[in-house]
Amino acid sequence: MHLATGSRCRRLARGAMLTAMLAGLSACAVFDTKPAGGPGKPSFTQVGMASWYGKAHHRHRTASGERFDMRAMTAAHRTLDFDTVVRVTNLENGRTVKVRINDRGPYIRGRIIDLSSKAASTLDMKEDGEAKVRLEVYAEDQTEGD
Secondary structure (H helix, E strand, O other): OOOOOHHHHHHHHHHHHHHHHHHHHHHHOOOOOOOOOOOOOOOEEEEEEEEEEOHHHOOOEOOOOOEOOOOOOEEEOOOOOOOOEEEEEEOOOOOEEEEEEEEOOOOOOOEEEEEEHHHHHHOOOOOOOEEEEEEEEOHHHHHOOO
16 A cells, blocks of 8 residues: 655645535535526527327326316426426427426427427417427516416
């Protein structure tokens, strides 16, 4: 076994102390899941495929605990906080809707959001069943309805 002496020992001690301090700081850190965007800038953007769900799930409980209403402007997303308002734009036709996240999903690989029947109809994607969309979260949308 080799014992560290002199300046090498001090370097090791400083490194251990720095590591301990950083570990303590990261344990106390609070990360906001909705980072602030500037005025008029989205704080979250995602592009991918959307699908929709409706009658088979109507009135069943969502992951948030409320009952699913296929006629409401709601959606399921894997990670966004419940009650987050998201602007969804159908990139195939330019139509945009605002939906509120109240469920988890989609559970099919390659899809980023499941929309209610009403939202899908407004985006004109019900017939195809899916569409390429852009999701955007804006700070100013989050205060609606308060």
